[in-house]
Amino acid sequence: MASERSDSSFDGNGEGADTAPLALKILVAGGFGVGKTTLVGAVSEIRPLRTEEQLSQVGESVDDTGGVAQKTTTTVAMDFGRITIRSGLSLYLFGTPGQDRFWFLWDELSQGALGAVVLADTRRLEDCFPAVDYFEHRRIPFVVAVNCFAGARNYGAHEVSQALDLDRGTPVVLCDARDRDSGKEVLIRLVEYAGRMHTARLLDSVG
Ligand SMILES: Nc1nc2c(ncn2[C@@H]2O[C@H](COP(=O)(O)OP(=O)(O)O)[C@@H](O)[C@H]2O)c(=O)[nH]1
Ligand SMILES: [Mg+2]
Incomplete structure (x- = not known):
């Protein structure tokens, strides 16, 4: 059954990519x-599964809403969505919890x-340092997507790359998180980049 095969390639190994849908x-x-x-x-084609909770009064002292005045909910576990990039290739998206107190979930999610x-x-910018560190240390390929909020000064990709002290080659892309095509563009860049990284490592490991 197609859906079962899709599930079996969920780990991203990509065996049989020509025949089985890859997720x-x-x-x-x-x-x-x-x-x-x-x-x-x-970007999600399925109604995204969200686990948002109203920011509780208890969380008020620890949830820094400075600069995000309208935010009244917070993701306590994760967001989940799916997008088909092209026929036979879909991505399952897992939004990681933003607050430090949910770090224990990351190791599970990144498997x-x-x-x-x-x-x-x-x-x-400093808010994304922990995520950058996390993926660099675990050698998980990542792209930095600058969500261009109105009112924020427009930095060039190179400036952001320097400010975050990214490894050479780590892509920086500008995006609008509210826009489907823009988000899809980011994901395509990631898939291409991560594909190159994984292939290079595979070639390294076989000598
Ligand atoms: N102006 C603007 N607002 C945005 C953009 N992306 C997100 N928002 C708003 O910023 C707030 C936080 O976004 P959210 O997706 O909940 O952030 P999360 O904590 O990273 O999941 C929400 O009120 C969004 O509507 C954007 O690109 N431009
Ligand atoms: Mg959220």
Whole structure:
């Protein structure tokens, strides 16, 4: 059954890619309020599964809503969505929880992931440092997607790359997390980049 085969390639190994539909797992990370839930919602073909909770009064002291005045919900576990990039290739998107207190979920979520999108807001670039560190340390390929909020100064990709001290070659793309095509563009860049990285490592490992 097609859906079962799709599930079996969920780990992203890609065996039989010519015949079986391939489903790859992608993480969407970044600071609180940077647009992760928005991005997953904008690109997903299925109604995105969200686990948002009203920001509780208890959380008020720890959830930094500075610069995100309208935000009244927070993702406590994760966002989940799916997008078909082209016939036979779909991506399963997992939005990681934005707050430090949910870090324990990341190791679980990153199992078998092809790569990650780190969303960044140039007004609070430092918020994505933990995500950048996390993926660099675990050698999980990622692209940095700058979510271009109105009112934020427009930085060039190179400037962002320098400010985040990214490894050479790590792509930086500008996007609008609310826009489906823009989000899809980011995901395509990631798939291409991660594909190249994984292939290069495979070739390295065989000598
Ligand atoms: N102006 C603008 N607002 C955005 C954009 N992306 C997200 N937002 C808003 O910013 C807030 C936080 O976004 P959300 O996706 O919940 O952030 P998350 O915490 O990373 O999941 C929401 O109120 C969004 O509607 C964007 O590109 N431009
Ligand atoms: Mg969210």
